[in-house]
Amino acid sequence: MMLAAIENLGSITLSHYIFTSALLFVIGLIGFVTRRNMIVMFLCTELMFQGAAIAMIAFGRFHLNASGQVFVIFILTVAAAEAALALALVVLLYRRRETLSAEVWSELKE
Amino acid sequence: MASSIFYLACVLGIATAALYLLVRPGARALKLGATVVGLGALGWLVQQFVGMLGGDDPSDRPGVIFFIFSLIAVASAVRMITHSRPIYSALYFVMVVLSSAGLFLLLEAEFMAFALIIVYAGAILITYLFVLMLAQQAPGEDGTVQSPEYDRIPREPAAGVAVGFVMLALLSEMIFSGVSTELTEPPVAAAEVAAWRELEQMPGQLRRELIRVDPDLEESFPADQTPAKFSRIDEQGGIFTVGPLGSSGQTYEVSLPHSAMPQNIQRVGWALVHQYPASLELAGVILLMAMFGAVVLAQRQIELSDDEKLEAARAHQSARDAANGGDA
Amino acid sequence: MLGSFAATILPIVVSSESAVVDVPVAQATDAFGWAALILWLPALSTVLCGLCAVMKVKSKLPGWITVGLLGTSFLLTLALFFSYEYENPVIIHALQWLNISWNGEGETVQFIANFALYVDSLTLLWMLFVTGLGTLIALYATEYMEVDVGKGYTRFFAGISVFLFAMSALVLGDNLVMLYLGWEGVGFASYWLIGYYYKKPSAVAAAKKAFIVNRIGDFGLALGIYFIWHNFGTVEYRVLFEALNAGGYSTETAGWSVRAIPYLLMLGAFGKSAQLPLYVWLPDAMEGPTPVSALIHAATMVTAGVYLIARMYPVMLLDEYALPIVAWIGGLTALLAATIGMAQYDIKRIFAYSTISQLGYMFLGLGVLTSFGAAYHVFTHAFFKAVLFLTAGAVMHGFAGQLDLRKVSGLRHMPGWRIVSWTMFYGCLCLAGFPLITNGFYSKDEIIAQAFITPGFGFVALGVIGLITALFTAYYAFRVWFRVCAGPVHFEPGDDHHNGEHGGGEFHPHAPRLVINLVLVVITIGAIASIFLGDWVLRGVGDSTAVYPSPHAEGDGFWANPHRWMPWVASAAGIGGILLAWYFHLANRSAAERMKNALLANGLTRWLPTAMENKWYVDELYHATVRAPLWILGHFLNLFDRYVVDMFLVDGIAKLPRALARTFQPLQNGILQSYAVSMAGGLALVAVLVVLMPQFVEWVRSVMGGAG
Amino acid sequence: MADKLWFLIPEIWLFVGVVVVSVMGLSRRKMFRDLLPLVVCVFLVGAFIITPLLYSEQRISAAGLLMPMLGKYVKMLVCAIGVILTMLSVGLIDRDLEASMSAGRTRFDPIRVNRGEYFSFFMLSIIGVMLVCNANDLIWLFLALELTSLPTYIMVAISRPSRKAQEAAVKYFFLGAMSAAMFLYGFALLYGATGEIELTKLRDVFAAQAAAGGLNRVAIVGLILTVMGISFKMAVVPMHFYAADVYEGAASPVTAFLAFVPKTAGAVALILILSTVGWSGHYGNGAHGLPREILTALWIMAVLTMTLGNIGALLQRSAKRMLAYSSIAHSGYILIGLIAGPPHGLNAVLFYLLAYGVMNTAAFAVLASFERKGEEIESLADLAGLRHRYPVMAVAMALAAGSLIGFPPLLGFAGKLYLFIAGVDAGHIALIVIAGVNSAISAFYYLWLVGLPILAQSTPQSETVVARPVVWPRVAAIVTAIGVVILPLFAQSLLKASQAVTVERETTALDVTVAPDQPEQPTSP
Incomplete structure (x- = not known):
């Protein structure tokens, strides 16, 4: 089944776009859990949002309606709002500890 | 079925192993080797995906462009999470955004493509860069900038990549058994009827298109009267016969060309202001809240200075002594 | 007296053929609206005690509030009792509580549990001694707890009020949810009051133990209630008994979920009433103040299990093996607890084991189909056990916490202790089942005799066990009395208050004052009065849901009817036990002491050691033949209790989750990325598991199919 | 459209409140700044009163929401608890700054005062929950969930001037952003599987798919990502890792807020999302329940x-951390209801x-009422022997803990009973048995909260604990403790109120079969 799918790739289908979006999403996830720099971590969540946005647009094209694109507009808005807050928080934290490492903030634990 | 999953798992496994080696701190040679292996795996995938690179059929072009864009996006994303300098990570993210915008163009979402570039690459990423610059390490004595240790050594490379692998397995299983086989495209006719209905709702739009097709209709549909409405939409031989049009009791049979259908940008804008205006307001509230929050968080003195604290403690003590007379 | 009593018993012993019983079912009534106050007054008392705590009242006010309100509650119960017409059980609606209905599969499913009172004679029987003894014991406590005025006094009486509220809800409620509410409530009050001396680690441990062991039983009860609701669609007694009367469920056709109900209820009852194997919490519960032991752990709360079985008697018949098991557990508990009681020195512990033993009799009675005997024994036991505990409390109070029966002696010769000694004497007589003049005699005989009559697996053996236990009971009861009250005057004070209010000077026992003596006398009078209430209890049980015809003895001869010969045999056992106790703990005790002194003083009488050795020989024989095995058994059970139950059950339950928690602790290491990995990984694992599971299962199936 | 706007009036009214409060917070007059909590309460009470007036039959039917009556109940609930939570927050923010300003050592500086902003965030988050109830499309749901969470991140950060609070904010924010990305991707897949983003239409398409042989694989994966992403707000395992640290780091009033407001938003959002697939059983004949994977x-x-x-709660020595774990456990109980489904599970x-x-806020209110050396109390040992000096607070804590155990006849018992009945009724007996065992385990640690304040003796450490100079947290504790005792008596009418929520959808959603005019009929392999 899948081999058939690969061989038929002459024409680009929805699956290709979704696969790209899934790759971006997963790479963002990996980055989020492996990077220790808070700003890069947040960039990684933006990458995950980006993956979701591509999926939205691709599905929107597939279903021939505009809802997906409208959704992406709102994703952009929220991403901007989150980024503003996150960066303000990071600035605050950086002033405290003079480092961007997330690991210095690990006093609360069992 | 089983063999194909095995096939894919091997390739993805090699790719993730390569990614792991890239993410992990290690010798340059090892990284080089990993890059080569990873590129090899990716190249195999590319070779599998586009056996027809260079074909003459113009309908294949989007395919080639798709692969170029998505390869750039994925490669930049990988580099973004592996690069030890945050500035470069941010710049690689710009690359991801740009190539996604390209994908959006392929998907006929022109407006979103440009909005993405303007908002993401133009605004959000610049903010990131600003903050990164603020927190930039001073160059060392020899003039080179040494990345701090937390940027060079990842935290949980093995666990992270394993989680990513499981997640990717989940999603690719879904894509191969769900997206490619179970999802059926909606009938084009139904979608087009929906588009015509949207045209009908947009104020004055249908009238304008009608007049463009048949200028004589201008008198029949005065601008200040009840807007024109479709009373029937059929499709015959690729041409949409629209009508009879009902307005002030009279009906007309008109054939509207395909180009009269609302454009993508029109549909997005219409959906935004007609279907989701309240959501738009809500987004505004979120942005306002974010502004508040940023102001509150980034203000310099969230804490008091030490002597102020001491004074405050004394004041508290006296207040407490006064208040401690009774209970509850 | 004896004859007339037996005569009153015989007519109700109907033939055992009528297996289908028409259980009297209560009907709703609008009258008696005031009866709900019986329930609310203790609640009001709790609130007022709470207010006292807020106002930091430093007087005996909370005690008197409690006594006053509980007394009113008792008077209302009496009023209800006198206005109640036999054979007309009623339901009095108090407050709408839970009334849920929804559309199930094709029918409307309802879950109704209101605050309503189910009043029949069983309820009244229980409520009379619950509120009556509750009032009296609260009155006793106003004096007993006076050292704590301003400290724990309010807390204590608030606890008593909570207990009485919960117990009233348990007994009066017209549905199983209310019963469960009361069930948990009395458990909580018990936990509260056992842990009253929170500074003592043993008290805290005892409270914890009581709570955990009871939880096991409660779980059974909750599940039992659920199954009742599941099968009969109701938790209201009225609807439930109507359904049972209609005969919709016979034991043959019922599914396992119906058959499980009696066993689950049994688990609950055994937990609350301290039967094997869940009895272990009760002796430790004696860490609480003595009025609490008297009220909760002797007279009232522990009989909740008996009440549950009696109330649910028709339900217990849903499985034919349920009641025989109740009988056997009861009988064995009675015997084992009595043997343990014989090896103890702490007076309260002895009485605690005797409580377990007497509760065993009650379950034996229920199991051998004499619900009358069981109910009557509950009633009589409540009085005499309250007397015993209260006298023990008076001793403890007067001798600074001394409870070791070897260290207090000759109480009846001391000034001011007369009433305590003689009420205790009467209590011991009742416990021993001394013929004619004690209430315990009648109720116990009824149970043991019925064990010989009712056909069932090994019921005759149970009757014999009951008789042996009666002998042991008489022995250990009088062991206490002869040691503590009789004999030469001698005492050592306990540890409490030794350096406190009595200063460094010599210890003087302080005799109980008016209130304690008054309460002791009143309860003793109640115990005597309860001798004459047998008929009333009999008639009452006949009107209640516990009615079930006890099998009739066949034949007319003296030996053919155990009800005829049982008084004589049981009296013999009781008196024999008393004589044994007299010999070993009064007569011989002083004789041995005196002789030993004389012999040691005079060198010429050296030959006498042979004689003395004879004495010792008797003692050792007694040790070797009677006491040692029992002692070993008692201590073995004690060790079992301490190591198996305490370590594995109680501590194990407490520690297992802790150990589990420790294994998960490293995940919570405080580092953001680790959390992120765990979260994302958990999500991905669950998702993959869920999504791929059908395929995986299919694959396993194909592999298995290929292999097999 | 206009009908939907009617339902937004309470939110708009509260937004007016946000503006008023944030401006008042900048006032130079101390009196105005001190009045802020009162103003918040006025607006919340106003919203509480307005809400029931808006829900008329005609508007409900015109709005076309998935569960129209959900809003009435949840909005009133959130407003009522919001008033209590406001009481807790009195005097929390800017304490030191206000003290030094009133002593004249510091000059007023509008940049440095945060109180107005804090209460704005407070109200914005509550608006977010209220908006979740109105959601009829995925966009709205996404925005409303974000509006619920984003202010809480800042509230945690500014709740107290300590590094712990900031650490809590970092963890909460970053993990929250990750979970948001997860459910956003889930939303994308849901959209992809159906081509719709309106919940009512999603429901129709899912019903059609189910009738044609089962949900699409994309829909299943999307639902799982969505459900697990949203369950972050409820602190459900495995998305619970942040909870203990964040609850410990934030100030007690904010912790009480976190334990209730986002949790309610998550529960309501899950109800809506799960309603789209329905509990009508997609597999087998007459089987009830969600699709098997979900x-x-x-x-x-x-x-x-x-x-x-x-x-997790068993090992804790910190009362806040213990309550954090207990809050996780309570989310588990809530999931039982979600599994059981309508009408009873959801009610x-x-x-x-x-x-x-009510009961959780009561427990946190007691914690928020005390301080030691100007720091709030955290450890269990601080509560020892509270009875001697603050008997009312000790009793309030005992009542709250008793109710959290599920002790009859307190409020928690009624709640748990109803949940368990619903679970049993839906046939999940094993789940209920596990819940019962867990409920028994929970008694171990909750009894500390009963026993320590009431039974234990004060220690030198706990002697230094004193009540905060502000009286309102204590008032909140007393009010909620009374509620724990009194509300069970009204359990009947409260249950009715919650029942009204799901009555409508029973007849509509559950019986959806394949509509004849469905544009697409997914074919199953």
């Missing part, structure tokens, strides 16, 4: 959540949210 996932989550939450969830809101 059911399994929720089952696993519920069991893990209850168990890990309860055993039970809504009723339980009320019960949980």
Whole structure:
């Protein structure tokens, strides 16, 4: 089944776009859990949002309606709002500890 | 079925192993080797995906462009999470955004493509860069900038990549058994009827298109009267016969060309202001809240200075002594 | 007296053929609206005690509030009792509580549990001694707890009020949810009051133990209630008994979920009433103040299990093996607890084991189909056990916490202790089942005799066990009395208050004052009065849901009817036990002491050691033949209790989750990325598991199919 | 459209409140700044009163929401608990700054005062929950969930001037952003599987797919990502890791807020999302329940959540951390109701949210009422012997803990009983047995909260604990403790109120069969 799918790739289908979006999403996830720099971590969540946005647009094209694109507009808005807050928080934290490492903030634990 | 999953798992496994080696701190040679292996795996995938690179059929072009864009996006994303300098990570993210915008163009979402570039690459990423610059390490004595240790050594490379692998397995299983086989495209006719209905709702739009097709209709549909409405939409031989049009009791049979259908940008804008205006307001509230929050968080003195604290403690003590007379 | 009593018993012993019983079912009534106050007054008392705590009242006010309100509650119960017409059980609606209905599969499913009172004679029987003894014991406590005025006094009486509220809800409620509410409530009050001396680690441990062991039983009860609701669609007694009367469920056709109900209820009852194997919490519960032991752990709360079985008697018949098991557990508990009681020195512990033993009799009675005997024994036991505990409390109070029966002696010769000694004497007589003049005699005989009559697996053996236990009971009861009250005057004070209010000077026992003596006398009078209430209890049980015809003895001869010969045999056992106790703990005790002194003083009488050795020989024989095995058994059970139950059950339950928690602790290491990995990984694992599971299962199936 | 706007009036009114409060917070007059909590309460009470007036039959039917009556109950609930939470927050923010300003050592500086902003965030988050109830499309749901969470991140950061609070904010924010990305991707897949983003239309398409042989694989994966992403807000295992640290780091009033408001938002959002697939059973004849995959996932989550939450709480020496774990465990109980489904499971969830809101807030209110050396109390040992000096507070704590155990006849018992009945009624007996065992385990640690204040003796450490100079947290504790005792008497009418929520959809959603005019009929292989 899948081999058939690969061989038929002459024409680009929805699956290709979704696969790209899934790759971006997963790479963002990996980055989020492996990077220790808070700003890069947040960039990684933006990458995950980006993956979701591509999926939205691709599905929107597939279903021939505009809802997906409208959704992406709102994703952009929220991403901007989150980024503003996150960066303000990071600035605050950086002033405290003079480092961007997330690991210095690990006093609360069992 | 089983063999194909095995096939894919091997390739993805090699790719993730390569990614792991890239993410992990290690010798340059090892990284080089990993890059080569990873590129090899990716190249195999590319070779599998586009056996027809260079074909003459113009309908294949989007395919080639798709692969170029998505390869750039994925490669930049990988580099973004592996690069030890945050500035470069941010710049690689710009690359991801740009190539996604390209994908959006392929998907006929022109407006979103440009909005993405303007908002993401133009605004959000610049903010990131600003903050990164603020927190930039001073160059060392020899003039080179040494990345701090937390940027060079990842935290949980093995666990992270394993989680990513499981997640990717989940999603690719879904894509191969769900997206490619179970999802059926909606009938084009139904979608087009929906588009015509949207045209009908947009104020004055249908009238304008009608007049463009048949200028004589201008008198029949005065601008200040009840807007024109479709009373029937059929499709015959690729041409949409629209009508009879009902307005002030009279009906007309008109054939509207395909180009009269609302454009993508029109549909997005219409959906935004007609279907989701309240959501738009809500987004505004979120942005306002974010502004508040940023102001509150980034203000310099969230804490008091030490002597102020001491004074405050004394004041508290006296207040407490006064208040401690009774209970509850 | 004896004859007339037996005569009153015989007519109700109907033939055992009528297996289908028409259980009297209560009907709703609008009258008696005031009866709900019986329930609310203790609640009001709790609130007022709470207010006292807020106002930091430093007087005996909370005690008197409690006594006053509980007394009113008792008077209302009496009023209800006198206005109640036999054979007309009623339901009095108090407050709408839970009334849920929804559309199930094709029918409307309802879950109704209101605050309503189910009043029949069983309820009244229980409520009379619950509120009556509750009032009296609260009155006793106003004096007993006076050292704590301003400290724990309010807390204590608030606890008593909570207990009485919960117990009233348990007994009066017209549905199983209310019963469960009361069930948990009395458990909580018990936990509260056992842990009253929170500074003592043993008290805290005892409270914890009581709570955990009871939880096991409660779980059974909750599940039992659920199954009742599941099968009969109701938790209201009225609807439930109507359904049972209609005969919709016979034991043959019922599914396992119906058959499980009696066993689950049994688990609950055994937990609350301290039967094997869940009895272990009760002796430790004696860490609480003595009025609490008297009220909760002797007279009232522990009989909740008996009440549950009696109330649910028709339900217990849903499985034919349920009641025989109740009988056997009861009988064995009675015997084992009595043997343990014989090896103890702490007076309260002895009485605690005797409580377990007497509760065993009650379950034996229920199991051998004499619900009358069981109910009557509950009633009589409540009085005499309250007397015993209260006298023990008076001793403890007067001798600074001394409870070791070897260290207090000759109480009846001391000034001011007369009433305590003689009420205790009467209590011991009742416990021993001394013929004619004690209430315990009648109720116990009824149970043991019925064990010989009712056909069932090994019921005759149970009757014999009951008789042996009666002998042991008489022995250990009088062991206490002869040691503590009789004999030469001698005492050592306990540890409490030794350096406190009595200063460094010599210890003087302080005799109980008016209130304690008054309460002791009143309860003793109640115990005597309860001798004459047998008929009333009999008639009452006949009107209640516990009615079930006890099998009739066949034949007319003296030996053919155990009800005829049982008084004589049981009296013999009781008196024999008393004589044994007299010999070993009064007569011989002083004789041995005196002789030993004389012999040691005079060198010429050296030959006498042979004689003395004879004495010792008797003692050792007694040790070797009677006491040692029992002692070993008692201590073995004690060790079992301490190591198996305490370590594995109680501590194990407490520690297992802790150990589990420790294994998960490293995940919570405080580092953001680790959390992120765990979260994302958990999500991905669950998702993959869920999504791929059908395929995986299919694959396993194909592999298995290929292999097999 | 206009009908939907009617339902937004309480939110708009509260938004006016946000503006008023944030401006008042900048006032130079101390009196105005001190009046802020009162103003917040006025606006919340106003919203509480307005809400029931708006829900007329005609508007409900015109709005076309998935569960129209949900809003009425949840909005009133959130406003009522919001008033209590406001009381807790009195005097929390800018304490030191206000003290030094009133002593004249510091000059007023509008940049440095945060109180107005704090209460704005407070109200914005509450608006977010209220908006979740109105959601009829995924965009709205996404925005409303974000509006609920984003202000809480800042509230945690500014709740107290300590590094702990900032650390809590970092963890909460970053993990929250990750979970948001997860459910956003889930939303994308849901959209992809159906081509719709309106919940009512999603429901129709899913019903059609189910009738044609089962949900699409894309829909299943999307639902799982969505459900697990949203369950972050409820602190459900495995998305619970942040909870203990964040609850410990934030100031007690904010912790009480976190334990209730986002949790309610998450529960309501899950109700809406799960309603689109319905509990009508997609597999087998006459089988009830969610699609098998979703059911399994929720089952696993519920069991893990209850168990890990309860055993995690056992080891804690910090009262706040213990309550954090207990809050995780309570989410597990709530999941039982979600698994059981309408009408009873959902009613039970809504009723339980009320019960949980009251009793949990009571416990946190007691913690928020005390301080030691100007720092708030955290450890259990601080509560020892509270009875001697603050008997009312000790009793309030005991009542709250008793109710959290589920002790009859307190409020928590009624809530738990209803949840368990609903679970049993839906046939999940194993789940209920596990919940019962967990409930027993929970008694171990809750009894500390009963025993320490009431039974234990004061220690030198706990002697230094004193009540905060502000009286309002104590008032809140007393009010909620009374509620714990009194509300069970009204259990009947409260249950009715929560029942009204799901009555409508029973007849509509559950019986959806293949509509004849469905544009697409997915073919199953």
